Amino acid sequence: MEKNNAPLSPAEAALRDAAREYHRAPTRGKISVTPTKALSNQRDLSLAYSPGVAYPCLDIEQDPALAADFTSRGNLVGVITNGTAVLGLGDIGPLAAKPVMEGKGCLFKKFAGIDVFDIELAERDPDKLIDIIAAMEPTLGGINLEDIKAPECFYIERELSKRMNIPVFHDDQHGTAIISSAALLNGLELVGKDIGAVKVAVSGAGAAAIACLDVMVGLGVKREHVFVCDSRGVIQSEREDARSGKLDESKQRYCQVTTARTLADVVSGADVFLGCSAAGVLTAEMVKTMGTQPIILALANPEPEIRPELAKAVRPDCIVATGRSDYPNQVNNVLCFPYIFRGALDCGATKITEGMKLACVREIAALAKAETSDEVAAAYAGQELAFGPDYLIPKPFDARLILRIAPAVAAAAAADGVATRPVEDLAAYRQSLERFVYQTGMFMRPVFSAAKAAPARVIYAEGEDERVLRAVQVALDEGLAKPTLIGRPAVLAARIQRAGLRLKLGDDVAVIDPEDDPRFRQYWEAYHARMKRNGVTPEMAKSAVRRSNTAIGALAIELGDADAMICGLVGKFDRHLEQVRDLVGLAPGARQFAAMNALILDQMTLFITDTFVNDSPDAEELADIAAMAAEEVRRFGLPPKLAFVSHSMFGSSTRPSAVKMRRAHELFSAAHPEVECDGEMHGDAALSESVRQAFLPDSKLTGAANLLVLPTLDAANILFNVLKISASQGVTIGPMLLGAAKPVHILTPSATVRRIVNMTALAVADVREARG
Ligand SMILES: NC(=O)C1=CN([C@@H]2O[C@H](COP(=O)(O)OP(=O)(O)OC[C@H]3O[C@@H](n4cnc5c(N)ncnc54)[C@H](OP(=O)(O)O)[C@@H]3O)[C@@H](O)[C@H]2O)C=CC1
Ligand SMILES: CC(=O)C(=O)O
Ligand SMILES: [Mg+2]
The missing domain is CATH 3.40.50.720 (NAD(P)-binding Rossmann-like Domain)
Known part of the structure; x- marks a missing residue:
């Protein structure tokens, strides 16, 4: 990667801007510390702190193993760096390394639920670093050393492992070695080469490269088949540092007696290239000279030693892996x-x-x-x-x-x-x-993947809204959709320019001008045809189409000009729903529209229905709504788990709403015996198996429900909004409109750019699903 002041392509500049914004807003940085216990009254205070806290302190003094029970230490890892080898950016120092360390913290949390303190130390002396880190043992359950340069990192890790009684792991060494070795084994299997016979050319002799080689040699690669280059060329016996005995022991292990002097020399005829060094050092010319079906592990981050398309252009038979997520075969220690x-x-x-x-x-x-x-x-x-x-x-x-x-x-x-x-x-x-x-990191992924696989035409009723324009830019950049904006071209152009966006009207994005479009006649005639038995005259049809962009969007879908619609950013939900009801209609088999919202919370993902449409659905209607909602939940790659929630717990109340929820559950359960569900039950029982089991040990619902069916619109809408506002980091998706004949989602005026992007992806995924 170029330093920040180097000229960037428009795509790189967009990524830079998005990355800065991501790190800056809405909260600064990427990670925070959150208490896990209530602290809301005098008693909590006396338990959490003095005097109560003294008891676990004394217990731990007696038996240190109890720290695992009484503190968060057992789930707390220190991600520790001194900033001397940060990604492929080099020695940028501990402060500049902090975003990477916070990033590792996020990955630990999202992928494995592990808490992280990121610790950036302004200390380069290995012995002092060892002392500082070793002194943190009482705080941490494990140490993940990160981006500390070679050769010091080898000594630091070795000494810490000896001194400390908790796991110490240098991610850049062993994480990388584990993943690249797995990739090598599988690659060799594919090309049918014997690990004991392959020639390996290596760029980089630092933490990652040496650790990878040590594991690969352990797996059968012959040391004499390995040729390593560092920043000064091939590590070979005639080099001045080798002759004078100054070569670090880690490099010495791979020092060769050879006439090869450059990377090009050693890559020639190699079966495997391993790069843990710097951007772009492997050229297409070099790749041409490799053995048959070469395996190229170009792992420098963020810019690999060679881009896969360059390698493939000269050697279509090669197998390439990089550390990046935007190419196949991501060899990254996050695995x-x-x-x-x-x-x-x-x-x-x-x-x-x-x-x-x-x-x-x-x-x-x-x-x-x-x-x-x-x-x-x-x-x-x-x-x-x-x-x-x-x-x-x-x-x-x-x-x-x-x-x-x-x-x-x-x-x-x-x-x-x-x-x-x-x-x-x-x-x-x-x-x-x-x-x-099924936690948050994974949540939107299936939907985005489905959308990217077959981007459909999405029409945006409020095309002139800047949030829509920004979302459309993201949708284009991500390849999620082929957008159509309903809006006046001059206004659209001015707002695109003012927002500094790159989308091009008529080129990337189709436009329907609500004031002057050649399709106007076609659209009002279609409106009239649909509504003439509802007392609508041709004149009324013309005026309705002029007045409502949602009507235009719905008609565009009806006439085959678009596949899906996003609307609702301006005005009342019910007004938009009216147009959708009249012009798009219900899907075959659907008996009513309904709405569902999702909340991605720290501990769980929850879907809630019916948040926007039906005031007080009866039991039959609720069972139908639940079925549509369960189907939508599956779209996210999640098995739906339903709770019909109520003020009543498995028959504890006979009030009408309790009876209704009980009946709704019975109807749903009979129609969908394969789906995990139960009811009627309290909200806490829906989310806690132990609370539920105290009443009903044989409940068909296991673990936490992920789809809550509420008795009324008020209940659902209030629950959703209360949860939304109380979850500071929560992401919300929706409202998702259920039951429409075509993918249409009516958002709300509070929708953010991110929500519009998410709903775009969902609408496109719906199109794909509908087409089968
Ligand atoms: N994909 C993944 O999961 C991972 C990727 N990496 C990447 O590997 C790279 C190295 O990281 P790490 O080992 O931790 O860092 P180190 O600083 O420990 O090692 C860097 C090595 O690269 C060598 N080097 C630098 N420039 C060149 C060059 N132009 N040609 C050949 N060798 C060069 C250095 O040579 P010298 O010894 O002479 O200074 C050194 O041996 C980074 O780009 C990093 O992002 C690292 C960990 C995981
Ligand atoms: C992935 C990683 O840890 C690195 O590139 O340094
Ligand atoms: Mg690293």
């Missing part, structure tokens, strides 16, 4: 570090052993060859996920990573004798890990 720590923390491991690392290699390599689960297929809809040159290793959003790696690591820790709390029942442990699978 490993959340899960190896999950397993290590859960069994109280005191070390990360070779056995635990090899367990990760095995699981990751095997996972790429395992049959793809429904969730993964949904998450990466439209992509080829069969083991092959473009699918060497699993994808980061593969939910099975945690389910497979963490138990394998815990088992290996027990086998190696480092587990202080060995996991007794691995099957039960694996099941307990499912709670992490």
Whole structure:
């Protein structure tokens, strides 16, 4: 990556701006510390702090193992750097490294539920660094060293592992080694080459490269087949530093007696290229000279040693992996570090052993060859996920990573004798890990993937709204949709310019001018044809089409000019619904419209219905609404789990609304026996299995419900808004309109750009689903 003041392409400039905005707003940075206990009265205060806190303190003094029960230490990892080798950006210092460390913290949390303190230390002296980090043992359950440069990192990690009684892991070394080794094993299997016979050319001799090589040699690569370059060329015996004995021991292990001097020399004839160095150092010319079906692991971040398209252009037979998420085969340590720590923390491991690392290699390599689960297929809809040159290793959003790696690591820790709390029942442990699978990180992924696989034509009724224009820009950049804006061209152009957007009217984006469009006649005639038996004259049809952009959008869908519509950013929900009801109508089999909203909260994702349409649906209507809502939940790759919620708990009340909810559950359950559901029940019972089981141990609903069916519109709408406002970090999706004959979503005036983008993706995914 170029430094910030270098000229950037428009796409790179857009990414830079988006990244700055993402880091700055709505809160500064990416991570915060949140209390997990109530602290709302005098008693809480005396428990959380003095005097009550003294008791767990004294208990821990007596028995240090109790710190795992009484504090958050057992789930807390320190991501620690001194900023000397930050991604491929180099020695940018600890302060500038902080966004990366916060980022690692987010990944730990989202993928494995692990809390992180990111700790950036202004200290370069290895011995002092060791002392500082070792002194943090009482605070942390594990240490993830990050972006500390070689060769110091080897010494630092070795000494800390010796001194500390908690897992210490240098992510850039071992995380990278684990993933790249899995990719190498699978790549060699695909090209049918023997690991003992392949020639490996390497760019980089730092933390990542040396660790990768050590594992690869352990797996069978012959050391004499390995040729390594650092920033000064090939590491070989004639080099001045080699002759004078100044070569670090880690490089010395790979020093060769050879006439090769440059990367080009060693790449020639190589079967494998491993790059953990710097952007663009491997040229297309060099790739041309590689052996048959070469495997190229170009892992420098964020810009790899070579872009896959350049390598493929000269060698279509090559297999390429990079550290980036925008190409196939993302070899990135994010596939490993959340899960190896999950397993290590859960069994109280005191070390990360070779056995635990090899367990990760095995699981990751095997996972790429395992049959793809429904969730993964949904998450990466439209992509080829069969083991092959473009699918060497699993994808980061593969939910099975945690389910497979963490138990394998815990088992290996027990086998190696480092587990202080060995996991007794691995099957039960694996099941307990499912709670992490459907959390926020994964949530919109299936919908976006489905949309990207087949971008459909989405029409936006409020095209002139700046939020819509910004969302459309994102939709275009992401390849989510082919947009049509309803709006006056001059106004649209002025607002696009004022917002500094790049979308081009008529080019990227179609336009319907509500004041002057050649299709006007066609549209009002269609309106009239549809409404003439509702007392609408041709003149009234003309005026209705002129007055309502939502009507224009609905007619555009009706006449085949668009596939889906987003509207509702201005005006009342019910006015938009009226147009949709009249002009789009109900889907075959649907008996009413309904609305559902989703909340992505820290601990869970919740869908709530009916938030906007039906005042007080009866039991039959609620059962129908629940069925439509459950279907929509599946669109997110989630198995729906329904709770019909009420003031009543499994018959504790006989008031009409309790009876209604009970009946709604019975009707739904009879029609959809395959879906997990129960009711009527309290809201807490819906989310807590233990509360529910105290009343009904054999409930058909397991774990937490993810879809709450509420008795009335008031209840649903109020619940949704209260949750929305009380969850500071919550993301909301919706309202999703259920029951319409075509994908139409009526948003609300409070919709943000992000919500419009999400709803665009959902509308496109709906189109895809409807087309089958
Ligand atoms: N995809 C992934 O998961 C990961 C990728 N990486 C990437 O690997 C790269 C190195 O990281 P790391 O090992 O932690 O950093 P280090 O600083 O420890 O090592 C960097 C190495 O790259 C060498 N190098 C620098 N420039 C060149 C060049 N032009 N040609 C050949 N070698 C060069 C350095 O040479 P010298 O020894 O002479 O200074 C050094 O050996 C980064 O780009 C990082 O983003 C790292 C970890 C994970
Ligand atoms: C991925 C990573 O840790 C790095 O590039 O440094
Ligand atoms: Mg790193």
